[in-house]
Amino acid sequence: MNFFKVLLVSLFLLSITANAQHQIVGKWKTIDDNTGKERSIVEIYKKGDKIYGKITRVLDESERGNLCEECKGSDYNKPIEGMVILKGLEKDGDEYEDGTILDPENGKVYRCKIWIDEDNPNVLNVRGYIAFLYRTQQWLKV
Numbered sequence: 001m002n003f004f005k006v007l008l009v010s011l012f013l014l015s016i017t018a019n020a021q022h023q024i025v026g027k028w029k030t031i032d033d034n035t036g037k038e039r040s041i042v043e044i045y046k047k048g049d050k051i052y053g054k055i056t057r058v059l060d061e062s063e064r065g066n067l068c069e070e071c072k073g074s075d076y077n078k079p080i081e082g083m084v085i086l087k088g089l090e091k092d093g094d095e096y097e098d099g100t101i102l103d104p105e106n107g108k109v110y111r112c113k114i115w116i117d118e119d120n121p122n123v124l125n126v127r128g129y130i131a132f133l134y135r136t137q138q139w140l141k142v
Contacts, residue, residue, distance in 0.1 A: 024044055024124070025051075026044060026141065027141075030042055030137065040081075041059070042085065051089040051114075055082065057081065064081060083102070085103075087100050089114060095114065098113075110130060111128070111130065117138070124139040126138070
């Protein structure tokens with residue numbers, strides 16, 4: 001009988017973990033901090049044990065073909081649409097952290113963590129930071 005209890009508890013915990021990942025994985029709409037305007041659709045996906053996210057759609061037709069002119073290295077002058085901007089996030093409780101986020105506007109790469117909003121599962125908090133300075137955006141589930 002104890003074996004079945006352990007099995008049930010294990011399955012329950014596994015389903016909770018899988019559900020949290022499934023909440024993160026998917027498409028999210030980014031919102032401009034200054035204007036409140038919808039900017040892009042980012043698809044968050046799992047690759048191995050890590051989380052990544054790429055811009056699948058730039059929403060403003062006039063910006064759709066823009067290149068990342070401020071980016072460094074292999075991202076320099078690459079199209080923003082299709083660019084991987086979230087890289088290497090690892091699960092830590094209800095958050096994913098220890099990864100990076102690229103801001104295609106200025107080409108800077110920041111440390112990053114993301115988590116589902118406690119009050120609204122359709123809101124993803126995305127925080128980019130350097131040391132004690134940070135900025136948190138809220139992305140909306142598509």
